[in-house]
Amino acid sequence: MSRAVLSLGSNLGDRLGFLKLALDAVRPALVAVSSVYETKAWGVEDQPDFLNAVCVVDDPARDHWAWLRTGQAAEQAAGRVRELRWGPRTLDVDVVTVDGVESADPELLLPHPGTPDRASVLVPWAEIEPAAVLPGHGPIAQLLAARPADEVATVRRTDLELR
Ligand SMILES: Nc1ncnc2c1ncn2[C@@H]1O[C@H](COP(=O)(O)OP(=O)(O)OP(=O)(O)O)[C@@H](O)[C@H]1O
Numbered sequence: 001m002s003r004a005v006l007s008l009g010s011n012l013g014d015r016l017g018f019l020k021l022a023l024d025a026v027r028p029a030l031v032a033v034s035s036v037y038e039t040k041a042w043g044v045e046d047q048p049d050f051l052n053a054v055c056v057v058d059d060p061a062r063d064h065w066a067w068l069r070t071g072q073a074a075e076q077a078a079g080r081v082r083e084l085r086w087g088p089r090t091l092d093v094d095v096v097t098v099d100g101v102e103s104a105d106p107e108l109l110l111p112h113p114g115t116p117d118r119a120s121v122l123v124p125w126a127e128i129e130p131a132a133v134l135p136g137h138g139p140i141a142q143l144l145a146a147r148p149a150d151e152v153a154t155v156r157r158t159d160l161e162l163r
């Protein structure tokens with residue numbers, strides 16, 4: 001119940017600083033973190049490019065709700081204002097999966113339903129856990145192979161440092 005995969009995204013203001021803020025919130029529990037990727041926005045396409053990264057965290061003291069709250073607290077600290085769905089934001093922390101947990105609660109859907117369709121999550125996740133399996137969907141390497149090549153090409157690894 002304690003190991004989770006989180007996706008981090010920012011496309012407003014100090015993008016790298018906001019990703020670091022999110023990472024700092026989970027650092028004691030950090031197992032692995034991907035490179036930082038610059039990605040074209042999906043959903044609402046007329047908005048600035050995102051920086052995205054994925055991290056794996058593990059903390060026996062935290063259940064899936066605690067991971068959601070940790071992410072939401074980081075979003076608040078980044079001054080996030082909820083406006084448009086899929087719109088620009090200083091910081092977005094999504095709980096991608098939590099080991100052993102499936103949830104249909106709209107407050108915390110697990111696995112996160114957008115994951116199979118988002119190269120901006122699958123590419124960084126595959127970098128740190130190439131053999132990962134998304135419960136109910138299969139190996140992430142297969143999900144990634146099913147994404148259109150032109151979409152995958154818009155997810156570009158940067159030299160920016162998160163650690
Ligand atoms: N797995 C999850 N991780 C994070 N938030 C979730 C999850 N499942 C449901 N939610 C809920 O989603 C709500 C809206 O989140 P948010 O505003 O970040 O959506 P979004 O980023 O625009 O869209 P998406 O969730 O498709 O990326 C939050 O209030 C949260 O409770």
Ligand SMILES: Nc1nc2c(c(=O)[nH]1)N=C(CO)CN2
Nearest residue numbers: 009039040041042050086120
């Ligand atoms: N590339 C990319 N596009 C997005 C992202 C994101 O993190 N990366 N987050 C969104 C918010 O729901 C909407 N669109």
